[in-house]
Amino acid sequence: xxxxxxxxxxxxxxxxxxxxxxxxxxxxxxxxxxxxxxxxxxxxxxxxxxxxxxxxxxxxxxxxxxxxxxxxxxxxxxxxxxxxxxxxxxxxxxxxxxxxxxxxxxxxxxxxxxxxxxxxxxxxxxxxxxxxxxxxxxxxxxxxxxxxxxxxxxxxxxxxxxxxxxxxxxxxxxxxxxxxxxxxxxxxxxxxxxxxxxxxxxxxxxxxxxxxxxxxxxxxxxxxxxxxxxxxxxxxxxxxxxxxxxxxxxxxxxxxxxxxxxxxxxxxxxxxxxxxxxxxxxxxxxxxxxxxxxxxxxxxxxxxxxxxxxxxxxxxxxxxxxxxxxxxx
Amino acid sequence: xxxxxxxxxxxxxxxxxxxxxxxxxxxxxxxxxxxxxxxxxxxxxxxxxxxxxxxxxxxxxxxxxxxxxxxxxxxxxxxxxxxxxxxxxxxxxxxxxxxxxxxxxxxxxxxxxxxxxxxxxxxxxxxxxxxxxxxxxxxxxxxxxxxxxxxxxxxxxxxxxxxxxxxxxxxxxxxxxxxxxxxxxxxxxxxxxxxxxxxxxxxxxxxxxxxxxxxxxxxxxxxxxxxxxxxxxxxxxxxxxxxxxxxxxxxxxxxxxxxxxxxxxxxxxxxxxxxxxxxxxxxxxxxxxxxxxxxxxxxxxxxxxxxxxxxxxxxxxxxx
Numbered sequence: 001x002x003x004x005x006x007x008x009x010x011x012x013x014x015x016x017x018x019x020x021x022x023x024x025x026x027x028x029x030x031x032x033x034x035x036x037x038x039x040x041x042x043x044x045x046x047x048x049x050x051x052x053x054x055x056x057x058x059x060x061x062x063x064x065x066x067x068x069x070x071x072x073x074x075x076x077x078x079x080x081x082x083x084x085x086x087x088x089x090x091x092x093x094x095x096x097x098x099x100x101x102x103x104x105x106x107x108x109x110x111x112x113x114x115x116x117x118x119x120x121x122x123x124x125x126x127x128x129x130x131x132x133x134x135x136x137x138x139x140x141x142x143x144x145x146x147x148x149x150x151x152x153x154x155x156x157x158x159x160x161x162x163x164x165x166x167x168x169x170x171x172x173x174x175x176x177x178x179x180x181x182x183x184x185x186x187x188x189x190x191x192x193x194x195x196x197x198x199x200x201x202x203x204x205x206x207x208x209x210x211x212x213x214x215x216x217x218x219x220x221x222x223x224x225x226x227x228x229x230x231x232x233x234x235x236x237x238x239x240x241x242x243x244x245x246x247x248x249x250x251x252x253x254x255x256x257x258x259x260x261x262x263x264x265x266x267x268x269x270x271x272x273x274x275x276x277x278x279x280x281x282x283x284x285x286x287x288x289x290x291x292x293x294x295x296x297x298x299x300x301x302x303x304x305x306x307x308x309x310x311x312x313x314x315x316x317x318x319x320x321x322x323x324x325x326x327x328x329x
Numbered sequence: 330x331x332x333x334x335x336x337x338x339x340x341x342x343x344x345x346x347x348x349x350x351x352x353x354x355x356x357x358x359x360x361x362x363x364x365x366x367x368x369x370x371x372x373x374x375x376x377x378x379x380x381x382x383x384x385x386x387x388x389x390x391x392x393x394x395x396x397x398x399x400x401x402x403x404x405x406x407x408x409x410x411x412x413x414x415x416x417x418x419x420x421x422x423x424x425x426x427x428x429x430x431x432x433x434x435x436x437x438x439x440x441x442x443x444x445x446x447x448x449x450x451x452x453x454x455x456x457x458x459x460x461x462x463x464x465x466x467x468x469x470x471x472x473x474x475x476x477x478x479x480x481x482x483x484x485x486x487x488x489x490x491x492x493x494x495x496x497x498x499x500x501x502x503x504x505x506x507x508x509x510x511x512x513x514x515x516x517x518x519x520x521x522x523x524x525x526x527x528x529x530x531x532x533x534x535x536x537x538x539x540x541x542x543x544x545x546x547x548x549x550x551x552x553x554x555x556x557x558x559x560x561x562x563x564x565x566x567x568x569x570x571x572x573x574x575x576x577x578x579x580x581x582x583x584x585x586x587x588x589x590x591x592x593x594x595x596x597x598x599x600x601x602x603x604x605x606x607x608x609x610x611x612x613x614x615x616x617x618x619x620x621x622x623x624x625x626x627x628x629x630x631x632x633x634x635x636x637x638x639x640x641x642x643x644x645x646x647x648x649x
Contacts (some may be wrong), residue, residue, distance in 0.1 A: 035445025065555040085476055091576035097380070153613065180602050184614055191564040193348075201600045202339045217446070223450065225558045242450065 025050075025263045026059040026081035028072055030088030033062050038215060038236040043087045044112065045237075046256030050263040058263065063188060069094035079104040083120075083269045084150055085262050087111060087255065089156065095119065106269045108262040113273055121273045122258045126156070126178075127163030128310055129251045129283030130211070131317045133233050134167020135306050136285055137209035138175065139299035140231055140248050147178035147207035147219045149198050151214035152188040155321045157181065160213040160235070160251070162320035165328035171302070178202050180327065184218050192220025199224040199232075209233065209248060222247060231294065240290040248294050250286040257281070279311045332469045333476060335477030338596045340480040344554070348373070349491045351547035352570035353577065353584045354492075354499050355540035361503065361579060362536030363516035363640040368408050369544060370567025371430035376401040378434040381448040381558035382441060384455045390553060393455070397552070398545030404430065405541030408535075413533050416644035427567075435560045441469025448558040456553045459485035466503030488550040495543065499581040512536055516638030519645040529645045572624055594620040
């Protein structure tokens with residue numbers, strides 16, 4: 001009896017000390033994994049940057065299946081991690097349940113919206129960033145046809161396509177944007193062979209710039225574009241380096257900044273909904289040494305001009321997800 | 330739709346059909362010998378991963394091809410061990426292998442390259458280059474035949490030509506050699522073969538070896554075309570090849586036609602994602618489902634009854 005008591009006491013003491021010692025942040029990566037060269041990897045880079053700059057430590061977890069969401073989140077919350085960041089648009093259900101049970105823990109969700117007092121929701125204006133790369137595509141092409149390869153056919157991907165088409169048509173109103181989706185199942189995110197075939201078909205139809213928003217499929221798109229000697233545009237992370245000299249630019253979502261910012265704020269992380277767009281540097285067209293030769297001064301000027309107009313509100317880029325239609329298609 | 334578009338679609342169809350054809354022939358050998366092979370997908374993945382990884386490491390796609398074939402063979406032998414030697418259920422063994430390949434490729438890939446289960450991109454030297462003979466280039470300015478020759482005959486990698494050559498070869502082996510006769514007999518009536526003093530087990534293993542090699546070629550083709558391995562990159566092609574196999578009634582030439590048809594439908598679906606007929610727009614979902622819808626229709630109405638090898642799916646147990 002006394003032995004059990006002392007065991008319980010020890011366990012309680014351990015729980016207390018661990019609870020007090022741990023106010024470290026934690027991050028949970030979505031399916032796809034933290035080295036996806038794209039969305040999750042950007043989040044990982046943000047967390048690593050925070051760790052390198054502050055010397056702090058954080059815990060991370062890669063989801064292996066959808067069923068783990070709530071369990072993983074609850075365990076992190078129980079262990080006293082604060083704030084807890086998660087990436088991906090499939091989180092709301094799990095987060096709504098868990099966030100109510102831990103009112104003193106701050107949660108940050110990137111790419112989804114959860115309306116609770118202890119949750120910070122960060123979403124990105126992908127349509128604005130896509131608008132910018134659409135302009136870049138218009139200046140890089142000699143003819144009047146460019147194209148888009150999406151992954152799975154979901155509204156979020158159409159949001160990319162719609163912004164891209166609007167940007168392109170703002171420069172070439174009579175131009176043509178070929179929009180293809182790889183498929184209607186999650187397998188569409190990982191089919192580089194089909195992505196390559198779609199790209200070839202688009203090139204055959206006259207496309208000079210191919211924008212890929214398709215996860216692993218996009219790697220096949222960039223590869224085929226490089227093989228066939230046309231330009232491509234990457235997505236989420238800066239993918240310019242993947243095929244140097246062939247990737248015109250990348251539509252970057254600064255997921256890394258979202259994670260870094262949340263980690264740096266620690267337990268005082270602000271809550272509520274935030275929309276990261278061109279105005280606050282949340283999205284943009286990536287410029288670096290790999291695409292410097294492809295970007296003309298004229299293009300650069302047009303991009304800066306469009307950025308300024310989006311910030312001032314002079315250009316309103318239509319968001320596909322608001323009404324499931326696109327004026328530029 | 331002009332002539333050149335038709336040529337381009339046919340060209341794309343041939344590229345898309347190549348991995349299906351090789352995989353379908355693999356399934357054909359295996360099932361003709363009475364071993365149902367759901368695990369084609371696993372072999373494709375294993376071969377694509379190993380060929381991509383080894384080609385990157387060694388800088389030679391030919392060594393990569395060897396590694397891909399070896400990986401596929403290893404999975405084939407595992408299937409044989411479970412379902413021939415230990416007389417386990419062939420379907421369960423195949424499904425298990427599919428799970429194993431899907432997980433193992435990513436785990437090993439992550440351990441080796443730290444790219445989230447992806448292999449590094451292959452440079453042009455580490456991929457199969459396309460065959461561009463001088464005579465088709467010379468012909469390309471001839472109207473009608475020229476473009477067709479330039480796009481369809483030339484411009485493919487060596488594996489496409491191997492796949493096409495494998496069709497008559499498979500037919501000859503299966504229907505014109507003693508080995509083929511015995512192989513087919515093992516799939517129909519293994520006890521008769523056994524009575525004749527020929528080893529059922531050895532023949533079934535031989536069939537799985539051939540299947541492993543063919544799947545290895547198909548997987549390497551995928552990795553070479555996409556310049557690297559991405560997790561789950563086979564994207565269900567192993568299952569489509571199985572469907573094509575039923576479609577083809579377990580015959581090599583029909584396998585060619587069936588996989589070419591699937592390739593053609595996919596190529597058309599890629600090229601014309603939405604077709605407007607007057608005011609009505611055929612949605613992209615329909616175009617992407619078309620290969621499967623047509624399979625059902627053609628199988629139900631035109632092909633007639635597809636009868637599988639009689640002893641398929643049953644482990645052979647000697648009478649005591």
